[in-house]
Amino acid sequence: MGLLELTALELGKQIKEKKVSVKEAVEASFSRIRESEETVHAFITLEEEKALKNAEEVQARIDAGVLSGPLAGVPMAVKDNICTEGMKTTCGSRILYNFVPAYSAQAVTNLKKAGAVIVGKTNMDEFAMGSTTETSWFGPTANPWNKKHVPGGSSGGSCAAVASGEVFYALGSDTGGSIRQPSSFCGVTGIKPTYGTVSRYGLIAYGSSLDQIGPVARDTADCAAVLEILASHDKKDSTSVPRKDYNFTEALTGEAKGMKIGIPSDYLGEGLDDEIRTAVLQGAELLKFQGAEVEFFDLGMVEYAIPAYYVIASAEASSNLSRFDGVKYGYRTGEYEDLHEMYKKSRSEGFGTEVKRRIMLGSFVLSSGYYDAYYLKALRTKALIKQAFDRAFEKYDIILGPAAPSTAPAMGESLCDPLKMYLGDIYTVSVNLAGLPGISVPCKTDEKGLPIGLQMLADCFEEKKLFRAASAYEKARGRWELPISGCRPDKEGK
Amino acid sequence: MAVKIDDKIIEYVGILAKLNLSEEEKKKAGEDMSRMLEYIDKLNELDTRGTAPMTHIFDISNVFREDEITNGDQSGEMLSNAPRQKDKQYQVPRTVE
Numbered sequence: 001m002g003l004l005e006l007t008a009l010e011l012g013k014q015i016k017e018k019k020v021s022v023k024e025a026v027e028a029s030f031s032r033i034r035e036s037e038e039t040v041h042a043f044i045t046l047e048e049e050k051a052l053k054n055a056e057e058v059q060a061r062i063d064a065g066v067l068s069g070p071l072a073g074v075p076m077a078v079k080d081n082i083c084t085e086g087m088k089t090t091c092g093s094r095i096l097y098n099f100v101p102a103y104s105a106q107a108v109t110n111l112k113k114a115g116a117v118i119v120g121k122t123n124m125d126e127f128a129m130g131s132t133t134e135t136s137w138f139g140p141t142a143n144p145w146n147k148k149h150v151p152g153g154s155s156g157g158s159c160a161a162v163a164s165g166e167v168f169y170a171l172g173s174d175t176g177g178s179i180r181q182p183s184s185f186c187g188v189t190g191i192k193p194t195y196g197t198v199s200r201y202g203l204i205a206y207g208s209s210l211d212q213i214g215p216v217a218r219d220t221a222d223c224a225a226v227l228e229i230l231a232s233h234d235k236k237d238s239t240s241v242p243r244k245d246y247n248f249t250e251a252l253t254g255e256a257k258g259m260k261i262g263i264p265s266d267y268l269g270e271g272l273d274d275e276i277r278t279a280v281l282q283g284a285e286l287l288k289f290q291g292a293e294v295e296f297f298d299l300g301m302v303e304y305a306i307p308a309y310y311v312i313a314s315a316e317a318s319s320n321l322s323r324f325d326g327v328k329y330g331y332r333t334g335e336y337e338d339l340h341e342m343y344k345k346s347r348s349e350g351f352g353t354e355v356k357r358r359i360m361l362g363s364f365v366l367s368s369g370y371y372d373a374y375y376l377k378a379l380r381t382k383a384l385i386k387q388a389f390d391r392a393f394e395k396y397d398i399i400l401g402p403a404a405p406s407t408a409p410a411m412g413e414s415l416c417d418p419l420k421m422y423l424g425d426i427y428t429v430s431v432n433l434a435g436l437p438g439i440s441v442p443c444k445t446d447e448k449g450l451p452i453g454l455q456m457l458a459d460c461f462e463e464k465k466l467f468r469a470a471s472a473y474e475k476a477r478g479r480w481e482l483p484i485s486g487c488r489p490d491k492e493g494k
Numbered sequence: 495m496a497v498k499i500d501d502k503i504i505e506y507v508g509i510l511a512k513l514n515l516s517e518e519e520k521k522k523a524g525e526d527m528s529r530m531l532e533y534i535d536k537l538n539e540l541d542t543r544g545t546a547p548m549t550h551i552f553d554i555s556n557v558f559r560e561d562e563i564t565n566g567d568q569s570g571e572m573l574s575n576a577p578r579q580k581d582k583q584y585q586v587p588r589t590v591e
Contacts, residue, residue, distance in 0.1 A: 098575075099575055100571075100574070100575060102568045102571035102572050102575075103565070103568070195551055195552075196552065209549065209550070209551075235559050238556075238557040239550075239554070241552065303536065304536065304537060304539075304540060306533075307533055307534040307535075307536050307537050308537060310530065310534065311534055311537075318510075318511060322512070325512070326577060327576070327577075327584050327586055328572075328575065328576055328584060329575035329576065329577075330575070330577070331577070332577035332578065336587060337587070338587050338588075338589075339586055339587050339589050340512075342586070342587055343512050344512050344513060344514040345514055347511075347512055347513055347514075348513050348514040348515065351513075356511075356513060356515075356519075356523075357523065357526055357527075359511045359513065360504075360507050360508075360511050360513070360523055360527060361527055361530060362511075363507050363510040363511040364503070364507050364510075364527065364531075367506070367507070367510060370497070373497075374531075374534065376547045377537050377538070377542060378534075378537065379547030379548050379549060380540075380542035380545045380546070380547050380548070381537050381540060381542065382547075382548045383545050383546060383547070383548035384540065384542065384545060386548060386551065418526065418530075419529055419530060419533060434551065435551035435552070460551070460552075
């Protein structure tokens with residue numbers, strides 16, 4: 001088995017056992033990047049020189065016995081809305097096209113302490129607003145399973161980089177499904193942790209009450225190991241929650257004996273592809289085989305999640321993105337008469353269409369006269385959605401369903417009708433509104449050869465239940481192979 | 495309820511959002527917003543009387559900490575990101591006569 005086919009934990013073990021050096025791992029990663037980046041375009045910024053220098057430092061610390069964690073020396077990538085000191089961080093936007101942060105996000109600091117080697121920054125929908133990674137100012141990313149299709153979004157670059165074998169794991173961020181949906185489209189495993197688990201310090205804000213950083217990896221065990229590194233209580237993020245137990249890998253038992261799993265009947269209705277419905281039901285059978293009890297139930301409130309989400313997320317975005325004004329960082333327009341014209345022109349030229357659309361909607365729903373009718377109404381709806389999940393988790397350990405109503409659409413299909421694109425978020429956005437943890441695990445490919453992801457949800461702070469159920473499912477499913485050359489043929493290549 | 499998004503509202507939102515929109519962009523923005531608000535009006539099917547607006551998922555109140563400086567002086571790195579700077583300050587067009 002080649003180096004590139006290893007999981008992050010398998011590679012970490014080989015590095016620890018001195019079978020592979022950190023430099024060899026980083027070189028393997030870059031040789032794969034050179035091979036596939038021309039067609040996949042998962043990265044906005046690549047930092048080969050820095051990564052190789054970092055590899056030497058990490059190797060020295062491993063050799064000295066200072067670094068002994070399971071992922072020390074493993075090459076990885078960071079989504080470009082997460083600040084990396086001295087490394088360009090653009091948010092996929094022209095308005096931050098040249099921004100170099102003076103500090104790193106807490107999540108990145110935690111990774112560096114654990115010996116992670118960052119190879120570069122991954123592409124994303126501009127300011128994480130989008131479901132296809134086509135709204136990036138730096139051009140779209142392609143789905144490694146079929147280059148004519150999108151990788152999903154907004155963490156499309158991170159998911160495509162993992163799926164194509166360019167890196168062994170990556171960081172994404174999830175405001176309304178931006179880790180789980182592209183993970184599903186790219187056939188990788190991605191988890192959005194409970195709100196407050198990973199510090200948002202240094203994550204460029206979109207919808208602050210919804211944003212969470214999380215891992216994207218090749219399997220559940222890798223995700224659990226990365227989350228153990230990322231998760232920490234951080235005083236610099238006032239919404240960070242101290243947790244008693246960070247030992248997520250302990251939950252990877254590979255069985256689901258006695259677990260109660262509920263499938264919302266309202267997740268399987270109209271609008272869901274038949275092949276995905278079948279895949280979810282087959283997934284349920286595998287979980288039963290592993291000892292779980294599975295039943296159907298009515299979750300309720302499903303159709304209200306998208307309208308509530310777009311009001312709340314846009315409102316928060318309109319406030320968060322007011323800091324981009326051409327003064328302190330990023331793009332400034334060329335010609336202007338006075339300060340206000342400079343603000344307006346810099347913002348109008350610096351932001352793309354989708355970002356402007358959401359800033360406008362957000363400014364409107366927060367404006368005097370409409371605040372109660374739209375913004376407060378959405379916050380009341382959020383409370384009802386949370387109550388619906390609370391009722392479900394009184395009965396079930398896990399909620400099982402699809403991650404998205406379809407597999408990856410073809411490039412260019414989604415952007416012409418924004419509302420239709422938003423409707424694709426139906427299974428993911430409610431999870432952010434309720435602050436829950438959710439994981440997408442690949443289960444099979446559809447008849448076009450595109451991956452389908454199963455989504456599992458648990459109550460707040462119950463990541464261990466998620467990891468247990470996901471590991472049980474994986475064990476029954478068997479090894480999942482990625483479209484890495486020599487590993488699995490690119491089906492559409494035929 | 496359906497709010498009518500007319501030119502006046504788009505003009506006003508443009509001021510709030512600090513965006514300069516061309517006539518074409520304004521027209522498109524009006525259409526997009528009308529369509530989205532029509533969809534958002536679905537929320538009116540819900541009886542939310544007696545349900546308090548939920549800002550935070552968890553029952554957290556203000557989190558205080560001592561205001562201590564823990565990082566060093568990074569003004570140089572911070573300023574180096576500015577599109578224009580002068581004498582260690584951000585440079586902007588004249589704002590007072």
